[in-house]
């Protein structure tokens with residue numbers, strides 16, 4: 001099996017690449033290193049079963065070349081993170097809309113299957129008890145930059161579904177809910193690595209808003225395992241699957257758990273959203289996945305406890321090998 005992983009130098013992508021190689025696959029990575037890091041793949045340089053290509057999913061020639069000979073493409077390349085989307089909405093939308101269209105079209109031309117990484121952000125402000133895949137989307141104004149990520153990913157899903165419906169492209173969509181673990185950057189608004197980093201440096205943990213907003217975090221290895229299982233399941237084609245965590249936790253409680261696990265004496269500071277992201281910023285009060293569809297098809301059950309996740313993220317941040325380098329050419 002030959003797979004292409006777009007965004008393979010990123011947080012989730014690099015774990016996925018390792019998982020596919022462990023299965024004996026040949027893997028090509030296409031990544032522009034905008035938020036990905038070459039050091040995530042340094043340990044794979046020189047292997048015969050992996051090819052690392054630096055290029056953009058918005059470049060049709062780069063996508064066609066990377067797709068050459070691939071049986072399957074995992075499309076993860078995207079502008080990700082609230083901070084990045086709010087600061088650079090135009091380039092984010094170009095990547096997240098045009099890039100996905102390029103990948104779907106190239107897969108259609110070359111006959112490759114597709115697994116598309118979407119997001120729980122598509123549900124927007126829907127705060128239902130359990131968000132099922134058929135739940136309504138509740139979005140704010142399209143003029144609020146924050147919603148452009150949700151709008152773009154929703155359009156990606158619609159495009160993918162149309163390729164499946166009209167052109168029989170085998171495509172499966174996964175909606176990831178706050179996936180966390182080692183290698184996740186703290187630079188673009190990801191809460192868990194940011195708070196763990198603050199705790200380790202002895203700085204105040206900055207929790208936005210009143211801190212009572214809740215999320216369900218899932219560990220990257222649990223999610224990657226489910227992505228691979230779904231990609232290999234023909235019965236999954238044409239549908240979307242939630243992949244989220246099991247434990248709902250408020251951001252204040254998350255900060256307290258991080259302090260307990262790391263043994264940090266740091267205080268916790270509440271920071272108004274408008275100071276963090278500018279005036280008019282909107283956030284979700286809660287977001288809880290219904291994972292039953294993925295459980296029924298592939299037995300998905302997120303198993304890594306949150307304290308273990310926090311400990312592994314802390315261990316990674318303290319590891320001197322997390323230092324920068326350059327490997328993808």
Ligand SMILES: NC(=O)c1ccc[n+]([C@@H]2O[C@H](COP(=O)([O-])OP(=O)(O)OC[C@H]3O[C@@H](n4cnc5c(N)ncnc54)[C@H](O)[C@@H]3O)[C@@H](O)[C@H]2O)c1
Pocket residue numbers: 006007008009010011012013030031032033034035036037055056057058075076077078079080095099117118119120175176177178179180185
């Ligand atoms: N981490 C999460 O909690 C989460 C939640 C929901 C969805 N997702 C989705 O999972 C996927 C991976 O996200 P991640 O958390 O690993 O983020 P990440 O930023 O670490 O990974 C994204 C990767 O895509 C690359 N990339 C960006 N623009 C590109 C372009 N134009 N061409 C080629 N490569 C490009 C980046 O360099 C990076 O390596 C994304 O599609 C994201 O929307 C992630």
